Amino acid sequence: MRTLLSACIGVTVVGGLYAQSEVPGDQCLGGTLIGIQQDSITLKFNEKITTMHLAPEAEIWRRGVDLESIQQLLVGDEIYLKCTRAEGAVVASVVAAVEKDDGIDLVPHHIAEIRVCSGKLVAVGQDTLSAKNENGICVIHLKPGAEIWRGEVFHDTSALKLGDEVYARVTVSYPSGELTSEEVEANVAKTEGRIVSLRSDRFLVKEDRVRGHVIVLFDSRTAFDLKEGKLKKGATVLAVGLDLGHNTFRASTVVIEK
Numbered sequence: 001m002r003t004l005l006s007a008c009i010g011v012t013v014v015g016g017l018y019a020q021s022e023v024p025g026d027q028c029l030g031g032t033l034i035g036i037q038q039d040s041i042t043l044k045f046n047e048k049i050t051t052m053h054l055a056p057e058a059e060i061w062r063r064g065v066d067l068e069s070i071q072q073l074l075v076g077d078e079i080y081l082k083c084t085r086a087e088g089a090v091v092a093s094v095v096a097a098v099e100k101d102d103g104i105d106l107v108p109h110h111i112a113e114i115r116v117c118s119g120k121l122v123a124v125g126q127d128t129l130s131a132k133n134e135n136g137i138c139v140i141h142l143k144p145g146a147e148i149w150r151g152e153v154f155h156d157t158s159a160l161k162l163g164d165e166v167y168a169r170v171t172v173s174y175p176s177g178e179l180t181s182e183e184v185e186a187n188v189a190k191t192e193g194r195i196v197s198l199r200s201d202r203f204l205v206k207e208d209r210v211r212g213h214v215i216v217l218f219d220s221r222t223a224f225d226l227k228e229g230k231l232k233k234g235a236t237v238l239a240v241g242l243d244l245g246h247n248t249f250r251a252s253t254v255v256i257e258k
Contacts, residue, residue, distance in 0.1 A: 023085050023090055028081050029043075030045065031050070031078075033073055033077040039070075041095065043079055055086070055092060058091075058093050059095070060094075060096075061095070061097070062096070064173070073095070073097055078097065078100055080096045093108070099172075102114060102172065113174075114169060114171060117131055118166060119131035119132045121162055121165075124160050124162065140170055140181050141178055141179060142182075142184070143182040146181065149183070150164070165187055167185045188241075188243065192237070193205045193236065194206050194234065195232065197233060203216050203218075214248070214249070215247060216249060218254060222254060223252065225255040228258050230256070235256055237256055240252060
């Protein structure tokens with residue numbers, strides 16, 4: 001899951017004013033809700049159980065709805081937190097519950113549930129795409145001006161073809177459940193390894209992590225990062241581009257690594 005956590009610095013009144021400071025994410029871990037108390041919740045993450053107290057007037061959000069009380073959460077909910085430190089104690093200033101496997105943009109009072117929609121493209125409209133995967137079909141609604149990457153950036157769906165492998169990070173709208181996105185990627189390929197042969201328009205990479213070779217084509221549209229060395233036989237590269245099948249892709253970026 002992707003998670004964008006913003007820093008939170010504020011002032012709360014509890015028998016007087018006191019300053020609150022930002023809490024690093026590793027001290028404010030969410031998890032599966034296993035218990036609800038009067039002013040705290042108990043979470044389980046990777047077999048570790050923690051109890052988190054809530055800040056006064058903490059924002060409590062569940063699948064598009066602002067709740068009045070933590071008692072409205074349900075045991076089993078997947079919880080994300082934003083925390084502050086006040087008078088030495090870490091407390092949750094935002095508690096957000098999402099559907100299983102979803103992520104979140106955890107911006108106070110502008111919380112958005114995030115999901116991944118990916119699969120084989122089975123339908124293309126002017127502002128919608130349908131992708132089929134093992135869980136069924138998900139429909140992506142494109143925001144105005146959405147960017148579609150298919151070897152390069154486009155701003156309409158005409159560059160896409162049925163059968164493309166697409167990936168999008170989508171925002172879940174409630175209560176409709178509609179999925180919207182401003183970026184879609186199609187047929188992305190990546191390789192990392194050592195160049196074992198080089199020609200004027202391509203090179204062959206022996207991959208580091210798997211057995212095999214990948215042919216990487218390049219042209220005037222390819223961006224090269226050569227800060228760590230030259231494009232030459234023996235160099236280690238990271239290349240990303242448009243998958244052409246048969247262990248071949250056209251690179252959009254090539255980075256020479258140390």
